Amino acid sequence: DAKTTQPTSMDCAEGRAANLPCNHSTISGNEYVYWYRQIHSQGPQYIIHGLKNNETNEMASLIITEDRKSSTLILPHATLRDTAVYYCVKSGTYKYIFGTGTRLKVLA
């Protein structure tokens, strides 16, 4: 079975960049990489997505390797409100499959 793996947890100092990695055992050419975050038990919130090019929006940047099996979500200046579980998601035909998630703790 295809697997998406992420570190279980990470810490980041407030104001510093948080770099969250994600690895896919397999990824097809038409499968997008999405990132979502979940604060406590609320519904997950969209952050960013991409296919093969690096992407940036007002929240974050997404770096995707050339073979597309790895991606990194970058929160450029982490704040305490960024403490959450971050999910890497593979989106293919009619499915969004969530990874195991990284619990990010931003430290004051």
Next chain:
Amino acid sequence: DSGVTQTPKHLITATGQRVTLRCSPRSGDLSVYWYQQSLDQGLQFLIHYYNGEERAKGNILERFSAQQFPDLHSELNLSSLELGDSALYFCASSATSGGNTGELFFGEGSRLTVL
């Protein structure tokens, strides 16, 4: 507020019972996705409907079923409930179906407790 409404927010029931969870997608969204999140676990994809038709199934048990109605709301039916079915059940909606539909909009979830 994502615009996705899920009811009930909390539900407590006994083993062997049957429950129905309801989801109203954002106005104009045709796709509905259901996910299960057990305690401290990730989100497991259950099923996806688009404009009333089932488009994809994930790890959904045979005791579970879903449908999407002509007004686009969706219901997830869970029967012969077991203790292990206790979880948060999330519904998400999107405008279209497929790999690059943009973001999914999630509801706040229905927390099911089976005693």
